[in-house]
Amino acid sequence: MDEITGRLDVDASFKPRLSDIDHEFKIAPLAWHLGNLKAAAKRRLPRGIFDFIEGGSYDENTMRANVADLGALRLRQRVLVTTPNRNQHTRILGQRSSMPVAIAPIGLMGVIYPRGEIHAARAAQEIGVPFSLSTLSTCTIEEVSAAVREPFFFQLYMFKDRAVNAALLQRAEQARCSALIVTVDTAVHPRRNRDLDNGMTVPLKIRPRNVARILAKPRWLISWLRHRPTLANLTPFVPGGADLGTVSVWAERNYKGAVGIADLEWIRANWSRKLVVKGVLDPEDAKLAIKLGADAVVVSNHGGRQLDGANSTVKAFPAIRDVVGDSAELLIDSGVRSGLDVLKILGLGAKACLLGRPFVYGLAAHGQTGVMAALRLIAQDLDQGMALTGVDDVNSLPSGRVIDPARA
């Protein structure tokens, strides 16, 4: 949808014939594959914003390893087992889901697309997958709650002042959030070279080159000027201004940093619904999180945006799965780029995955319809992968049947 005219925004350079549209999945004529959405996102966004999404920390080794290690896993092709009634429906953290995928929390979606969180939450609801709202969102918890029927997950970044954390938890509870995702892999804000080059820092560094790049994307610029996104959940706590610059500086100064045992104990005592710890890469951390009351763990390296040199999530996962067993729900994110990746993740023994950048490309390119297109492509790939590996239900994968052990 075009945020200025309200019209469906079909990428001008990409016009598939109507007869080519996949009727089974009713994919909007926006994308044949995720690469189309990524290219459209790149065309719409100023370079600094696209790099903010696309980039990782330092040399981006872990970010690349996430994708490469998932790609290196081999699926076992099984074609003489027929699967006429393939089922992708499942539950993630108790919430019904049309496939084993949930939307990952992403900060500042409104900088990517105006009112981005509402577009993404509505897309998730239409497709029937859970949505996660970041603390650093540009639409408030209450606005998202009013925009969708389905409950969603709230992701908490902790602040030094417990009163701020308590207020956020209370708001999430009142907004019917069914799970709290506590992100624990952001003790520090590591160097992200692309952001530094682009002046995407707090405060922003305005340089002539960056201004020129912004002026080259007038559609994005007009919507930015109209909507003036800010970190809307935090503005009630910030004295002296509600604009993005002022609130970002406040957030950085007041951010707690490392989340430790006492913090998780406090959260558990103050949040009665599902509790998820996101950002675990080590079996010891997984055990500790569960001991402290986590119902689920997200094996994640933040999409390669935190500790560069850390293991990819698919390489880290088996050791965590072996110690956690059935004692908590295990989710993975970082590097999932297709439904075949989702199938591999299920094959490793995870319940589901969180999807980051792929849905953001759709959001950046076309708002709600773009996110829906990304999710439909994932569902379609997953279905085809299931057909060719002889899997008829995502809830009961035959043990050891999906990943080729010789190549795992």
Ligand SMILES: Cc1cc2nc3c(=O)[nH]c(=O)nc-3n(C[C@H](O)[C@H](O)[C@H](O)COP(=O)(O)O)c2cc1C
């Ligand atoms: C632009 C961007 C913003 C993000 N913001 C948040 C955030 O606010 N909170 C959070 O817990 N994780 C955040 N993440 C991490 C994602 O939740 C998720 O872990 C990661 O994107 C998964 O990797 P993938 O993008 O390779 O799928 C962000 C990631 C990106 C790319």
